[in-house]
Amino acid sequence: MTFADVVAGSVHDAAPALIGWTLLVDGVGGRIVEVEAYEESDPASHSFGGPRGRNVVMFGPPGHLYVYRSYGIHWCANIVCGPAGHGSAVLLRALEPTHGLDTMRARRGTTQDRLLCAGPGRLTQALGITNADNGADLRDAPFELLPPDHPATVARTTRIGITKATEKEWRYLDAESAAVSRRAVSRA
DNA sequence: CAGTGGATGCTCT
DNA sequence: GAGCATCCACTGT
Numbered sequence: 760m761t762f763a764d765v766v767a768g769s770v771h772d773a774a775p776a777l778i779g780w781t782l783l784v785d786g787v788g789g790r791i792v793e794v795e796a797y798e799e800s801d802p803a804s805h806s807f808g809g810p811r812g813r814n815v816v817m818f819g820p821p822g823h824l825y826v827y828r829s830y831g832i833h834w835c836a837n838i839v840c841g842p843a844g845h846g847s848a849v850l851l852r853a854l855e856p857t858h859g860l861d862t863m864r865a866r867r868g869t870t871q872d873r874l875l876c877a878g879p880g881r882l883t884q885a886l887g888i889t890n891a892d893n894g895a896d897l898r899d900a901p902f903e904l905l906p907p908d909h910p911a912t913v914a915r916t917t918r919i920g921i922t923k924a925t926e927k928e929w930r931y932l933d934a935e936s937a938a939v940s941r942r943a944v945s946r947a
Numbered sequence: 948c949a950g951t952g953g954a955t956g957c958t959c960t
Numbered sequence: 961g962a963g964c965a966t967c968c969a970c971t972g973t
Contacts, residue, residue, distance in 0.1 A: 795965070797965075802960065803960095803965070804960095804965085805958095805960095805965080807960055808960055811958095812957095812958070812959090813957080813958075827957085827965085828955090828956060828957065829964075829965065829966055829967095830954085830955070830956085830964060830965095830966045830967080831954070831955030831956035831957075831964090831966095832954065832955055832956080832966070832967075833966050833967070835965060835966080837965090850965060852965085878966070878967070879965070879966070880966050880967060881966090881967075918965075919965075919966095920964090920965055920966070921964090921965055922963085922964080922965095923960080948972105948973080949971100949972085949973080950970105950971085950972085950973100951969105951970085951971080951972105952968105952969095952970090952971105953967105953968090953969090953970105954966105954967095954968095956964105957963105957964095958962105958963090958964090959961105959962090959963090
């Protein structure tokens with residue numbers, strides 16, 4: 760199963776299948792341990808209501824990056840999934856840091872390795888992903904995607920930080936990783 | 948530990 | 961002008 764095959768499928772198949780892949784930007788990054796799925800029919804999704812403004816990348820080909828600014832401060836990164844034109848994407852919420860730890864510590868200004876990539880805003884800061892990467896093809900440099908070296912135990916919960924469609928269990932995480940932004944058991 | 952509020956910019960399902 | 965797919969510093973137990 761190549762990365763292109765994974766992201767070409769339905770976002771609901773692609774999201775859990777992406778857990779365990781390693782994402783690197785210029786050789787810096789880690790193992791994907793937490794994602795959320797968004798699609799066009801989903802009121803919580805930026806693609807809800809069709810292609811307009813910032814969301815046009817979500818309706819493009821799969822395997823590209825969709826980057827947006829969150830709360831005026833942070834960048835958040837998504838991988839476009841599904842057949843082109845479907846407006847679905849997977850939000851990257853947490854990585855387990857494996858490559859270029861010193862670079863990530865410097866960018867994040869912290870020595871707390873547990874929080875280096877635990878959260879969508881932290882992750883983009885650690886990898887140096889910004890608006891300039893919006894629409895980039897993840898098959899091209901400086902990006903690299905490496906397949907899982909061991910199978911992950913994938914857990915499923917409701918999504919974090921949204922106010923619409925909060926009942927959908929479209930958040931997927933590695934149940935055994937300590938690098939996730941919030942544990943599977945912590946429920947409101 | 949938990950809970951609260953400020954920072955900050957883009958979109959307007 | 962309001963609301964937001966967030967994070968951090970601060971407060972009070």
